Amino acid sequence: MNISDKKSRIFLAVVIVLSLALSTVFMMNKQGYHEDELLTYNLANSANTLKTDGEWNSGADFIDYLSVSDGDRFNYEQVYENQIIDASHPPFYYGLVHTVCSLFPNQFSRYFAFSINVLAMAGILIMLFKIVKRITKNNLYALIATGAFAFSIACTTMTIYLRMYATLTFFVLSMIYMNLKIFERKNTAKFTDFLILGLITLLGTLTQYYFILFEGLTGLIMLVFQIKERNIKDLIKYIITAVLGSAAALCIYPYIITNVLGGNRGFGSLSISIDPITVVTYFAYKIGTYIQVLAKDVFLNQIWLLALCSAALIGFWIYLRFVRKEKLSRTAFMAFVPSLVYFVAISLVSPFNSDRYIMASLPMLVTIFVLALIKFTRVTGKKWLTTAVPICLAVTCAIGYITVKPYYMYGVKTELYTPQTSKCVFV
Incomplete structure (x- = not known):
């Protein structure tokens, strides 16, 4: 089951407009600031x-x-x-x-920074659609996955939070997309492909330091697969592009090195004892905290629902891999594995426990669950299940907005004093 490119572009535009309109409504009701x-x-x-x-x-x-x-x-x-x-x-x-x-x-005005997030989110949804389309070769599946994220609490939270994380996520998804595009060209990638990749590397690095981790993860997987595919010509160009993009970022802002190695957002934020019990406790605490964050952003704030879906996902993957002998495609591996590793790594190194640090991984994490659900309907061969998938996701998103309040909305209630005017800013 598929739809034409023309129809998919129209539906994608509608999804983007509705998603951003929804975020704008929440932004209008935002009553305070982090x-x-x-x-x-x-x-x-x-x-x-x-x-x-x-x-x-x-x-x-x-x-x-x-x-x-x-x-x-x-x-x-x-x-x-x-x-x-x-x-x-x-x-x-x-x-x-x-x-x-x-x-x-x-x-x-809150809308100054919000306008940048709106543009970034529009780009995020376009990139997500293009990534899933490259993985599945199906416009409808790409549209369903994009819609699932577009109408999630995670999407709204990212859009109304007036920081750099929506911009970071755009560059992360752009990096994934360009990697897939170059990989699929099999030694025939164009000069413009590497030029765009270099620009993404430069701007992503200059946006947020966590981009460097994602760049390293995607680059390592790209290295392995390009060698296996014997795409040595494109691999050399890829390495040169990554080095030049990173070098350009360092030339523009050489403080990256000291900030990453010693700043309060880099390795300097880590202070873990080497005692084994402490390490295990720290790992369990940090991962557990971010599982709660993921549950709120994507799974109706219900950890049991996240656990159930995760168990079903793992069980289904085991069935596909060892019973049906189906391997994960290399394009899917390149898109999904960096996001999973990024989620775990950032959960461990983040200076504070907050959803903003894992935002860049959320679109692909949502996509993993959605595509697994779609794959399940195809394996069962039940056509009514295929129709039920978008309906189920739409109902889930609606319940999410009814039962879960996005982060960073805040409010004007306080026990310290009674506001005498509406012209004030709450922090």
Whole structure:
């Protein structure tokens, strides 16, 4: 069962519009901010800081802290310097935020950074569709998988969180897609393919340091499969592209090395005792915490449902692999395995327990479960099950929005004081 390219593009456009409209509704009802969301605006726009010694910060102080002044519009040097001082993230995303904010000097609005997330999410959904289409060779399956993520709590949460993680996820999926495209060309990849891959490597590295881990994982698998397929010509070009892209990122922002190795978002954030009991306890605690996060974002906030689906997925894979003797295609392996390893690795090294650190893996994790469900219906040969899959996913997504509140919405209720005006920001 399939649909034409023309119909799939129309349906994909509808999915993207509806998904972003839904996220916009949640954004309109967002009543507060995570402190990092306000840091997004400060680090992108201003060298000013707030008074922290007990003095009063006026409204003007906050405007100076969060917005671009008339004299600092399109001042990317200041953006660059802010990231050096902060020493947590590279500057590209902040440059995007600064560009939007520079069009509206002396103003603060949640929609400035949100507009970047909207564009990134549109790109994410397009890339996800193209990736699944390359894996399955089926427009309908790609559309179902994309829709399942587009209408998940994970998608909305990523879109309304005013940080760099939607942009990071776009570059991660773009990296996966270009790897699949180059791999399938079998030594006939075009110069433009490697040029795009190099640009993705450069911008992804300059967006968030976790991109480096994903780049390494996808690159390692690409290396192994290209050697097995004897695609040595493309492999050499691929390695050169990766090296040049990474070198360009280091030339633009050489602080990447010190930040990754010693910063509070790199290896410097790790402080695990070598005591075996401590290591096991730490591993169980971190993985367990992120399983809860995954359950909320994708499985209706029900760990038992995630456990049930995971057990069914593993059991079905064992059946396919050892009974039906069906191996996972290399394109599927290249797309899914890095996301699984990334989820586990980031769960262990993240400085805080938060869904934002694993956001880049969520589209592919959702896709794994959706494609397994589709494969199950094909194995059974029951046509009514094929029709039931999108209906089941639609109902699940609807229940999710009814029963689960996306992260980063916050509220105005407080026991500390009674707000005297609606013109205030809650952090």
